[in-house]
Amino acid sequence: xxxxxxxxxxxxxxxxxxxxxxxxxxxxxxxxxxxxxxxxxxxxxxxxxxxxxxxxxxxxxxxxxxxxxxxxxxxxxxxxxxxxxxxxxxxxxxxxxxxxxxxxxxxxxxxxxxxxxxxxxxxxxxxxxxxxxxxxxxxxxxxxxxxxxxxxxxxxxxxxxxxxxxxxxxxxxxxxxxxxxxxxxxxxxxxxxxxxxxxxxxxxxxxxxxxxxxxxxxxxxxxxxxxxxxxxxxxxxxxxxxxxxxxxxxxxxxxxxxxxxxxxxxxxxxxxxxxxxxxxxxxxxxxxxxxxxxxxxxxxxxxxxxxxxxxxxxxxxxxxxxxxxxxxxxxxxxxxx
Amino acid sequence: xxxxxxxxxxxxxxxxxxxxxxxxxxxxxxxxxxxxxxxxxxxxxxxxxxxxxxxxxxxxxxxxxxxxxxxxxxxxxxxxxxxxxxxxxxxxxxxxxxxxxxxxxxxxxxxxxxxxxxxxxxxxxxxxxxxxxxxxxxxxxxxxxxxxxxxxxxxxxxxxxxxxxxxxxxxxxxxxxxxxxxxxxxxxxxxxxxxxxxxxxxxxxxxxxxxxxxxxxxxxxxxxxxxxxxxxxxxxxxxxxxxxxxxxxxxxxxxxxxxxxxxxxxxxxxxxxxxxxx
Numbered sequence: 001x002x003x004x005x006x007x008x009x010x011x012x013x014x015x016x017x018x019x020x021x022x023x024x025x026x027x028x029x030x031x032x033x034x035x036x037x038x039x040x041x042x043x044x045x046x047x048x049x050x051x052x053x054x055x056x057x058x059x060x061x062x063x064x065x066x067x068x069x070x071x072x073x074x075x076x077x078x079x080x081x082x083x084x085x086x087x088x089x090x091x092x093x094x095x096x097x098x099x100x101x102x103x104x105x106x107x108x109x110x111x112x113x114x115x116x117x118x119x120x121x122x123x124x125x126x127x128x129x130x131x132x133x134x135x136x137x138x139x140x141x142x143x144x145x146x147x148x149x150x151x152x153x154x155x156x157x158x159x160x161x162x163x164x165x166x167x168x169x170x171x172x173x174x175x176x177x178x179x180x181x182x183x184x185x186x187x188x189x190x191x192x193x194x195x196x197x198x199x200x201x202x203x204x205x206x207x208x209x210x211x212x213x214x215x216x217x218x219x220x221x222x223x224x225x226x227x228x229x230x231x232x233x234x235x236x237x238x239x240x241x242x243x244x245x246x247x248x249x250x251x252x253x254x255x256x257x258x259x260x261x262x263x264x265x266x267x268x269x270x271x272x273x274x275x276x277x278x279x280x281x282x283x284x285x286x287x288x289x290x291x292x293x294x295x296x297x298x299x300x301x302x303x304x305x306x307x308x309x310x311x312x313x314x315x316x317x318x319x320x321x322x323x324x325x326x327x328x329x330x331x332x333x334x335x336x337x
Numbered sequence: 338x339x340x341x342x343x344x345x346x347x348x349x350x351x352x353x354x355x356x357x358x359x360x361x362x363x364x365x366x367x368x369x370x371x372x373x374x375x376x377x378x379x380x381x382x383x384x385x386x387x388x389x390x391x392x393x394x395x396x397x398x399x400x401x402x403x404x405x406x407x408x409x410x411x412x413x414x415x416x417x418x419x420x421x422x423x424x425x426x427x428x429x430x431x432x433x434x435x436x437x438x439x440x441x442x443x444x445x446x447x448x449x450x451x452x453x454x455x456x457x458x459x460x461x462x463x464x465x466x467x468x469x470x471x472x473x474x475x476x477x478x479x480x481x482x483x484x485x486x487x488x489x490x491x492x493x494x495x496x497x498x499x500x501x502x503x504x505x506x507x508x509x510x511x512x513x514x515x516x517x518x519x520x521x522x523x524x525x526x527x528x529x530x531x532x533x534x535x536x537x538x539x540x541x542x543x544x545x546x547x548x549x550x551x552x553x554x555x556x557x558x559x560x561x562x563x564x565x566x567x568x569x570x571x572x573x574x575x576x577x578x579x580x581x582x583x584x585x586x587x588x589x590x591x592x593x594x595x596x597x598x599x600x601x602x603x604x605x606x607x608x609x610x611x612x613x614x615x
Contacts, residue, residue, distance in 0.1 A: 075469060075504075077500060078499070078500065078503070080493075080499070080500065082458075082462060082493040083462045083465065083493060083496035083497050083500050085462075086459055086461075086462020086463050086465070086466065086493070086497070087462055087463070087465045087466030087497075087500070088466060089463055089466060090462070090464060090465060090467040090468075090470060091466040091467070091469055091470045091473075092466075093451070093452075093463070093466070093467060093470070094466075094470025094471060094474065095470070095474070096470055096473065113456055113459075114462065114493070116456075117453055117455075117456045117459055118452070118453075118459060118462065118463050121443075121444075121445075121453050122444050122445065122453055123445075
């Protein structure tokens with residue numbers, strides 16, 4: 001049923017949706033431009049096997065930077081995602097390492113079988129780099145890839161990466177280029193927040209990293225929800241709640257040793273937080289592993305609901321669906337009672 | 338016996354058909370009618386047009402052959418056996434547990450099988466990537482891609498058709514098997530694709546339409562596709578007859594996946610022998 005029109009609440013500004021690919025950076029937050037595009041240009045300088053491919057979204061996936069640096073190594077495939085990934089599989093079969101970009105909805109939903117058959121099943125060295133992962137667009141379900149991690153986790157051979165910020169994106173780009181085999185990486189593009197430089201952190205493929213320790217709550221998170229969890233930790237510290245953050249940017253293969261070790265420490269509420277539907281992502285992966293291994297902490301899940309999400313401004317939507325910093329703080333306080 | 342033109346190719350086609358019938362007998366059913374219809378095209382591809390080394394199926398200088406319609410694997414295995422890429426004694430394992438010859442072609446299983454087909458409509462996209470890759474490497478190898486008329490229903494095929502012309506992939510030779518039969522019935526009744534030659538020419542392909550069971554015509558088409566001087570990708574539309582070479586299968590009520598009674602396999606082999614000496 002279509003919603004009824006509701007006038008703005010008095011005194012509250014009505015936010016606008018803005019561009020399809022509006023920045024996720026908060027006002028005043030430190031950012032870095034196009035970390036993926038610049039990192040790929042640098043890596044490709046010593047890797048002549050790397051080629052760039054896109055389906056009419058070079059500018060929107062920061063691949064235009066690569067295209068400008070290496071015009072003869074860039075393939076514009078037109079707005080044809082099935083072709084994009086089939087051809088990427090073909091180029092990989094001839095010894096090249098394609099970085100193929102599009103939006104996460106098109107990689108995961110439209111081209112799934114092509115990736116399954118021409119890349120994953122044949123174990124081809126293709127890096128799928130997909131913008132607008134999870135809920136990072138206000139344009140509604142057509143552009144919201146709420147289920148991308150579930151779909152790619154379910155695909156054998158596929159490595160799945162969900163970086164948090166500009167630093168993570170740069171380092172993850174280098175790591176997946178060095179990894180032999182198919183990878184799906186969620187992309188943050190444009191002016192991407194820089195957060196993890198405050199921490200003693202470096203990205204390692206397949207590793208979860210404890211960014212801060214905490215006595216009361218352990219948040220296990222990936223992607224931009226790690227950024228939110230770190231902000232929530234600072235906010236909750238004022239209320240004397242001690243919150244640890246275990247950043248888990250590789251969704252598959254999962255760093256189960258670190259997760260088990262941290263989750264087994266007694267007396268903490270374990271919360272998995274992800275920018276993804278509650279079905280089939282990091283939360284269910286962690287829960288399954290802990291149950292199978294007899295580790296039973298109090299467990300909660302912050303994720304997007306199993307419904308088609310709304311259109312609107314991202315801050316509004318992140319509040320509505322519980323993945324803004326304020327919403328996370330309120331939710332965790334509620335759980336702690 | 339009259340001297341047949343392209344006698345050695347006719348002999349190759351006979352052996353491909355024979356190998357396919359022997360494999361069909363292992364299963365008792367299967368895509369045998371398609372194997373029989375495409376045997377002449379495969380004979381010309383493997384024994385006239387393509388460059389490869391049977392003892393080294395992954396030799397870098399080889400021409401690539403992509404089987405998009407993976408269920409035609411029975412036909413390709415028959416050709417690979419005839420070409421010496423697969424040993425003849427594996428024929429009896431077709432479609433059996435632990436065989437390297439699964440019912441649907443898979444790249445990880447079989448020497449000489451370049452892609453995992455079967456999810457129809459995929460091969461031409463891979464071919465575009467392989468052609469781009471070969472050009473990047475400065476290779477003169479070509480990519481031959483066989484697909485079926487039913488695959489023309491798939492949008493991805495037309496993405497690849499647009500793309501191959503856009504990227505001027507003159508190293509691509511695609512062959513579409515028009516046997517006018519897909520899973521639910523005659524292909525032209527499932528989704529009309531005619532006039533196909535005119536369509537493909539309008540899409541920028543150097544296109545020939547031939548009787549795919551006339552060896553001289555098939556040879557001429559492959560020769561012209563290789564020799565064509567323009568930058569266009571090349572398409573050979575091969576009209577074929579399902580069951581070709583086994584009269585009682587040529588005239589049987591056609592279906593995509595046919596059953597053949599146990600006693601008929603021997604009759605099919607006899608029919609092939611009769612056709613060979615006719």
